[in-house]
Amino acid sequence: DQQVKQNSPSxxxxxxxxxxxxxxxxNSMFDYFLWYKKYPAEGPTFLISISSIKDKxxxxxxxxxxxxSAKHLSLHIVPSQPGDSAVYFCAAKAGNTGKLIFxxxxxxxxxx
Amino acid sequence: GAVVSQHPSWVICKSGTSVKIECRSLDxxxxxxxxxxxxxxxSLMLMATSxxxxxxxxxxxxxxxxxxxxxxxxxxxxxxxxxxxPEDSSFYICSARGTPDGYTFGSGTRLTxx
Numbered sequence: 001d002q003q004v005k006q007n008s009p010s011x012x013x014x015x016x017x018x019x020x021x022x023x024x025x026x027n028s029m030f031d032y033f034l035w036y037k038k039y040p041a042e043g044p045t046f047l048i049s050i051s052s053i054k055d056k057x058x059x060x061x062x063x064x065x066x067x068x069s070a071k072h073l074s075l076h077i078v079p080s081q082p083g084d085s086a087v088y089f090c091a092a093k094a095g096n097t098g099k100l101i102f103x104x105x106x107x108x109x110x111x112x
Numbered sequence: 113g114a115v116v117s118q119h120p121s122w123v124i125c126k127s128g129t130s131v132k133i134e135c136r137s138l139d140x141x142x143x144x145x146x147x148x149x150x151x152x153x154x155s156l157m158l159m160a161t162s163x164x165x166x167x168x169x170x171x172x173x174x175x176x177x178x179x180x181x182x183x184x185x186x187x188x189x190x191x192x193x194x195x196x197x198p199e200d201s202s203f204y205i206c207s208a209r210g211t212p213d214g215y216t217f218g219s220g221t222r223l224t225x226x
Contacts, residue, residue, distance in 0.1 A: 032213055043118070043205050043217035044156070051213075089156065093213070098144060100207070100215060102156040 003027045004092050006103035013110050019077040021106050023090035026071065030092040034100070035064060035075045037086045044089060048075070080110045114140050116208045118218025125196055125225055133191045133221045135206035142208035145189035146215075147181060150203045162189055196225040 005024045013019045021035075031052045036044035050057040050064045050073065057064050063076045077084055087107050091100040115138040125131050135145060144163050148156040160176075162168040162183035170176045178200075180192040189208075193200055206218040 034215070036217075041122075041203065041220060041222055043116075043219045045217075046215070049213065097161070098209060098212070099146065099158055099161060101158065102148075104155045 002104075003030075004090060004101050004103040006088075006090060006106050008106050009104070010107040010109070013080045013108065015082055015110055015112050016079045019075075019080045019084065019108055019110065021075040021077075021088050021090075021108065023073045023075075023103050024071060025073075025092050027092070027094065027101075028071070029094045029096065030101075031095040032093040033064070033066060033073050034091045034093070035062075036089045036091060037084075038089060038105070039086055047088075077108075080108075082110050082112050084108060084110050114208075114210055114214065114216040116142075116206065116216045116218040118206055118221060120221060121219060122222040123224070125223070127197055127225055128195055130192055130194045131196055131223060133193075133204055133206070133223075135189045135191070135208065135218050137187045137208040137210065137216070140208075140210040140216075141186035142189070142210050143186065144209040145181075145183055146207040146209070147179075147189075147191050148205045148207065150205065150220075156205060159191075193223065196223070198225045201225050 034049040035047045038044045048062045066073045087105045089105045090103045117136045147159045160168045160170045168181035183189040205220045
């Protein structure tokens with residue numbers, strides 16, 4: 001039962017263009033969403049988050065959009081840089097437990 | 113910012129032996145620690161949740177007698193893989209929660225059981 005899904009295993013984007021990573025969830029009890037960047041054999045690095053009471057949060061080149069009715073969130077990176085190449089995970093938190101449930105990850109490759 | 117130190121970063125052990133992984137929050141108190149494992153090219157799967165001073169809560173399918181978790185203080189949690197087998201080989205990551213929405217991850221431990 002995959003409660004958080006990232007249906008695109010990989011994404012390739014040209015440097016300078018926009019990268020859009022998508023995430024869907026099924027549990028309406030999730031109240032907080034986070035995006036992490038991860039390299040192999042390293043822990044995840046926090047990028048940006050959004051509360052379920054908002055529909056957009058922006059931090060520099062990173063913007064997260066939340067569509068609660070569709071149970072969908074997306075991470076926009078613009079402009080994309082080669083250093084952004086990594087695996088991106090979305091995660092969702094259920095307020096009552098505090099647990100983070102992760103999606104399967106999307107490997108982003110930004111080509112120079 | 114918040115830092116979580118996880119050790120060792122990698123370990124190789126023989127089948128049947130036990131391995132202990134430590135996770136320390138260096139500059140904050142973590143009331144809750146989470147332990148994850150990640151198989152190659154897969155997601156981070158939550159194994160258990162531990163609160164300081166109480167028994168860990170394990171996710172369905174995770175053997176509590178095999179994966180012993182101790183959270184004796186607000187800055188230290190340990191995961192012990194007992195009687196390790198090759199199928200336990202994985203990447204183990206801890207996460208410390210210091211604030212309601214603040215999760216800090218350790219750098220992970222690559223366990224290889226031979």
